[in-house]
Amino acid sequence: MDWTPYIKDFTQYLLIEKGLTENTIINYQKDCEKLAAFYQKDILTPLNISSTDIQNFLYQYSKTHKARSQARLISGLSAFFSYLIVENYRETNPMDIIEAPKTGLKLPDTLSEDEINTIIDAIDLSHPQGERNKAILETLYGCGLRVSELISLKISDLYFEEGFIKITGKGNKQRLVPINLYTENIINDYLNTQRNLTPPNKGNEDILFLNRRGNQLTRVMIFTIIKQLAEKTNLNKKISPHTFRHSFATHLLNGGADLTVIQALLGHESITTTEIYLHIDKTKLIEVVNLYHPRAKN
Template identity: 85%
Template sequence: MNWNSYIKEFTQYLLIEKGLSQNTIINYQGDCEKLKVYFSESEITPLNITTADLQNFIYHYSKTHKARSQARLISGLSSFFDYLLIENYREDNPMDIIESPKIGLKLPDTLSEEEINKIIDAIDLSHPQGERNRAILETLYGCGLRVSELINLKISDLYFDEGFIKITGKGNKQRLVPTNLYTENIISNYINQQRPLTPPNKGKEDILFLNRRGNQLTRVMIFTIIKQLAEKANIKKTISPHTFRHSFASHLLNGGADLTVIQALLGHESITTTEIYLHVDKTKLSEVVNKYHPRARN
């Protein structure tokens, strides 16, 4: 087999056996493709490549990419060679002794409630897609969704009578996220008033958020909507759809919510992923210590 065959098998393994999301699989496949292209004019294959070969490739890659990108590449390639080892294509993983570069803690960007309101207030509700865009932002912020979860949200996933929505997250894992009455009303208003004006294309009848041609919105379109609204609202921060998810978590934490509850709402497998929000507002941590520690009370 050639590079393409091994990479194809690897991506099928990630999808079927590991149950990873499509975005993660695309990233891992991209890592392998970079390696394939680098050695395309040599006789090096996934079966005979050595640690030294990989070190040369990573050194070349590091000249144009930052430490965080290097670390992600190394993680992807390690998974690829782990797969070859599991399938007995190789007897070792040549990535085992290659260390990732040290990267600092990357704190998520957040918006204040005032900044979020400014962005939402910048929406022109007289525009044909105005109510839709407001519903999109209120759903991101009110429910803490990933952008991939948002664009795949279905009308049949809305259980407003019971007060929650059903989310299909990474690895097709499902979770229930409570909704508040305010967000429910915004979504319902879009469904009842604006969405009927855009006939869905075949197969998209149940998709909640549609573009003006009746198709499912893309991740890029959500990014574009938010970027344009942030500029209109004169918000200088670099924000993305994920910023609303970060803000959802941070505002809950600052309001006194338990970290394990936030973990469940966000769909994080590990509490360590959620713990990054503890670093966002150190003032809140100081207040907790000073309020509850016996020495602080004396």
């Protein structure tokens, strides 16, 4: 039986009902397609496949993939079969008795302020896209944006007089993020120079960051810009656009910001997601205990 109609309907459900991002939907779709391909010569369908069948598939998958990839796959399949139950295609979820492998705590990479300054200072401002690239990195670090939020940022989202920018995050949820005057000036420099000299193509008139052809930048392009700068500065770290977001949160926390405030700035639904930053610099935890606990004061 063809799995395709079920997988297609599932992706539509994730988009319309759940409001997930395109990348998340694509990953979930690939998870389902891997399971379907594994049993393509069998009579198993999304409606009759059992936990044992899925365990057999996961066992083979585990031979060539690490624990984190396995856990991600299990998450996608669990969502798929939960959807089938919602739509009354199945009564039970075969993933309920399957446990994801323990992946351990993965601490995000961060950059020091000096490292960030070194990377940004390495941008060639005489290059046609130099001012743009500087504005991109300053916005990532100054506002803690996801790369998807950065590339979709619009000029009409900039409320500089009020000191905020409007961000459309995961699930099309919007939030207001404060923008400091320094980052605001960098963006204005870009707007008044390179952005004004780049005729936008139809549909991109309001997009803030454009490529040299007047189109919206891609995620890959942002990754490429950062990778090239890391190589140029001989930075001995593997960094990405998300590294600047992690650095934003870590530097705020180390500066004394409340975790719930950082949660709101990052657009995290759960405080648990934000709590990972507590593990990055344990000296911060020690300082808090020594400062506020009655026994420490004694």
